[in-house]
Amino acid sequence: MAKKRVSIKDIAKALGVSITTVSFIINGKAREQRISDEVILKVKNYIKEVGYKPSHVAQSLRLGKSKIIVFMAEDISNQFFSSIARFIEEKAYKNGYKIIYCSTDNDTEKAKELISTFQMRNVDGFIITPTPNIEESIQDLIKEEFPVVLFDRWLPKVDCSHVIVENRKSAFEGAQHLINKGCKNLAFVTVQSSQTQMVDRSSGFKEAARNADVTFTEFELKFHNLSEVGPYEELLDFFKSREEIDGVFFATNYLAFEGLQALDSLGREIPGHVKVVSFDDHYFFNLYKPKITAIEQPLELISEKLMETMLSHLDEFTVGYTPRKVVLSNTLNERESS
Amino acid sequence: MAKKRVSIKDIAKALGVSITTVSFIINGKAREQRISDEVILKVKNYIKEVGYKPSHVAQSLRLGKSKIIVFMAEDISNQFFSSIARFIEEKAYKNGYKIIYCSTDNDTEKAKELISTFQMRNVDGFIITPTPNIEESIQDLIKEEFPVVLFDRWLPKVDCSHVIVENRKSAFEGAQHLINKGCKNLAFVTVQSSQTQMVDRSSGFKEAARNADVTFTEFELKFHNLSEVGPYEELLDFFKSREEIDGVFFATNYLAFEGLQALDSLGREIPGHVKVVSFDDHYFFNLYKPKITAIEQPLELISEKLMETMLSHLDEFTVGYTPRKVVLSNTLNERESS
DNA sequence: TAATTTAGATAAAACCTTTTAGCATGCTGT
DNA sequence: ACAGCATGCTAAAAGGTTTTATCTAAATTA
Numbered sequence: 001m002a003k004k005r006v007s008i009k010d011i012a013k014a015l016g017v018s019i020t021t022v023s024f025i026i027n028g029k030a031r032e033q034r035i036s037d038e039v040i041l042k043v044k045n046y047i048k049e050v051g052y053k054p055s056h057v058a059q060s061l062r063l064g065k066s067k068i069i070v071f072m073a074e075d076i077s078n079q080f081f082s083s084i085a086r087f088i089e090e091k092a093y094k095n096g097y098k099i100i101y102c103s104t105d106n107d108t109e110k111a112k113e114l115i116s117t118f119q120m121r122n123v124d125g126f127i128i129t130p131t132p133n134i135e136e137s138i139q140d141l142i143k144e145e146f147p148v149v150l151f152d153r154w155l156p157k158v159d160c161s162h163v164i165v166e167n168r169k170s171a172f173e174g175a176q177h178l179i180n181k182g183c184k185n186l187a188f189v190t191v192q193s194s195q196t197q198m199v200d201r202s203s204g205f206k207e208a209a210r211n212a213d214v215t216f217t218e219f220e221l222k223f224h225n226l227s228e229v230g231p232y233e234e235l236l237d238f239f240k241s242r243e244e245i246d247g248v249f250f251a252t253n254y255l256a257f258e259g260l261q262a263l264d265s266l267g268r269e270i271p272g273h274v275k276v277v278s279f280d281d282h283y284f285f286n287l288y289k290p291k292i293t294a295i296e297q298p299l300e301l302i303s304e305k306l307m308e309t310m311l312s313h314l315d316e317f318t319v320g321y322t323p324r325k326v327v328l329s330n331t332l333n334e335r336e337s338s
Numbered sequence: 339m340a341k342k343r344v345s346i347k348d349i350a351k352a353l354g355v356s357i358t359t360v361s362f363i364i365n366g367k368a369r370e371q372r373i374s375d376e377v378i379l380k381v382k383n384y385i386k387e388v389g390y391k392p393s394h395v396a397q398s399l400r401l402g403k404s405k406i407i408v409f410m411a412e413d414i415s416n417q418f419f420s421s422i423a424r425f426i427e428e429k430a431y432k433n434g435y436k437i438i439y440c441s442t443d444n445d446t447e448k449a450k451e452l453i454s455t456f457q458m459r460n461v462d463g464f465i466i467t468p469t470p471n472i473e474e475s476i477q478d479l480i481k482e483e484f485p486v487v488l489f490d491r492w493l494p495k496v497d498c499s500h501v502i503v504e505n506r507k508s509a510f511e512g513a514q515h516l517i518n519k520g521c522k523n524l525a526f527v528t529v530q531s532s533q534t535q536m537v538d539r540s541s542g543f544k545e546a547a548r549n550a551d552v553t554f555t556e557f558e559l560k561f562h563n564l565s566e567v568g569p570y571e572e573l574l575d576f577f578k579s580r581e582e583i584d585g586v587f588f589a590t591n592y593l594a595f596e597g598l599q600a601l602d603s604l605g606r607e608i609p610g611h612v613k614v615v616s617f618d619d620h621y622f623f624n625l626y627k628p629k630i631t632a633i634e635q636p637l638e639l640i641s642e643k644l645m646e647t648m649l650s651h652l653d654e655f656t657v658g659y660t661p662r663k664v665v666l667s668n669t670l671n672e673r674e675s676s
Numbered sequence: 677t678a679a680t681t682t683a684g685a686t687a688a689a690a691c692c693t694t695t696t697a698g699c700a701t702g703c704t705g706t
Numbered sequence: 707a708c709a710g711c712a713t714g715c716t717a718a719a720a721g722g723t724t725t726t727a728t729c730t731a732a733a734t735t736a
């Protein structure tokens with residue numbers, strides 16, 4: 001019953017040829033190694049007959065390549081990350097790579113552990129959303145010559161490839177949108193974070209606000225795991241105490257979802273009473289009544305660039321790792337009912 | 339620069355001890371193998387010093403176990419699957435397993451290819467949402483003694499472990515809910531599919547409808563990939579021609595999202611004009627105005643049972659694979675504004 | 677004292693590939 | 707008749723582990 005996996009050795013023995021010969025045939029090097037058609041046919045037929053599949057593990061060991069890439073997201077169940085995961089998967093598989101995923105929860109310790117776990121696993125590369133204070137681990141990976149590509153945010157202190165979007169510029173435009181629509185008292189709702197994507201969004205927003213004839217507040221929620229219960233209560237309190245607010249910029253869609261509920265509870269009408277823009281578009285902004293204006297990140301393009309960068313690093317035989325830094329544009333999807 | 343990874347052999351050479359000794363120490367078998375404290379200390383210190391990490395690939399080859407499980411979802415970017423992925427990840431990592439994911443798009447050919455690709459990769463097990471007509475491949479896996487656990491749906495023709503939910507019963511209850519609320523003309527919106535989860539939902543709905551004093555229609559959309567553009571237009575046409583419908587049961591949340599938009603466009607008010615129930619709850623049903631009643635699947639429990647079943651199979655040294663079939667209860671979240 | 681046990685360690689096989697270097701054999705050209 | 711070459715194939719090393727069987731020297735037992 002327990003059919004043992006057949007190996008190259010078994011084939012060789014059964015057919016009375018050498019292991020080498022079989023290997024050459026399997027790898028399409030038969031011709032160039034001048035194996036006779038007769039033998040080729042015999043081996044190929046036998047392989048088909050017994051359904052031989054080479055052991056990838058043995059290949060990995062021999063070749064030092066596993067054809068596995070790690071995708072370290074903040075939280076794979078978050079729509080943004082799972083969408084990217086989907087695209088990445090497609091592009092990876094097309095190139096013969098498989099993806100192992102994991103979620104950091106933006107927890108530095110967890111991320112460090114994960115990285116260290118994978119270092120021993122002969123994975124070929126890392127695609128990572130860096131957590132705070134992860135610089136050292138990333139630097140380590142690079143020193144050990146692992147290809148690394150960061151995304152969503154980057155680490156100013158580490159010279160590492162990354163694919164990010166124009167956070168600052170888009171936040172500026174989002175704020176400008178509110179201003180153009182006539183908002184006078186803006187709020188920027190964000191989470192407490194010193195990571196680049198958040199800092200950039202904040203600074204973009206503020207620049208637009210400062211340049212205009214408006215007042216603005218920044219409301220910084222303490223950090224919540226994406227998977228935790230939402231900060232609805234906090235937002236409710238905030239909006240309750242700020243009746244004058246007539247334009248809100250949410251720094252992430254997750255904040256927007258909670259914020260919209262809070263605004264709704266308070267009877268603030270959108271876009272009549274208060275106008276809203278969110279960073280990071282979502283299917284539901286289009287479904288919500290009223291539809292919500294949002295800044296859309298180019299998910300597929302991000303994924304494409306991620307894999308492109310990864311593959312280019314994987315192909316570099318050279319010792320030198322030359323980081324590539326990609327910055328992509330977003331789209332402001334205006335959705336106010338006119 | 340190019341620091342070569344240090345192997346057990348390097349350690350042995352550097353310290354003038356044998357490979358075996360080092361291996362025993364690394365694997366905590368030093369005591370039982372009577373290695374002296376002196377040597378143990380020397381080796382452990384050296385390991386720490388050079389930052390040795392064992393090669394998992396070599397271990398896999400030697401032990402025939404990779405500590406990798408494949409998670410084959412229909413579409414990892416779909417909220418249902420990505421949520422499960424997240425839970426599975428947690429439970430897998432806790433037990434020393436890593437997860438490789440892939441998406442089938444419910445495409446049989448693609449699924450077959452993926453399965454065949456992974457068979458050669460020495461993965462330890464498969465968690466799969468089976469596509470139509472995949473029976474043979476699954477049977478193959480089982481014959482080759484791979485642990486397999488199906489979920490979301492199962493294959494009546496294959497004796498294989500699975501974790502599913504009470505589709506029939508919950509659909510019955512969902513329909514009953516509409517009936518209790520006074521609906522007289524029901525519609526069951528589904529996609530064309532002969533897979534168990536859809537068939538069961540349909541039959542549950544119909545049973546409730548037949549037992550009651552109501553009329554009902556089943557509207558079967560042709561299959562769409564989850565990632566494709568939605569069937570909004572089709573639903574619009576359907577509802578337009580059926581003004582009498584006052585209760586709709588959507589067989590998946592994805593259909594509900596599109597259907598809600600269609601109903602909205604037609605000015606049908608919920609729950610005044612028409613009442614709605616969806617299978618498979620979603621964050622947004624709670625956010626939508628009005629809130630939408632939905633049947634919630636126990637995502638974490640599903641994941642738990644999946645891993646539990648998988649781990650139990652992985653632990654079975656025996657030749658016989660004894661399938662375990664788990665069926666879990668759902669929750670009807672009633673959300674009509676009273 | 678001889679026989680046996682124990683402590684402390686190791687050699688070598690096995691897991692499955694890929695690939696380099698090389699071995700016969702027969703043929704060509706001179 | 708012999709160097710040189712093409713043909714068709716193979717031995718063996720390497721990649722990094724784990725584990726079984728074994729080995730030596732010292733300690734214990736009879």
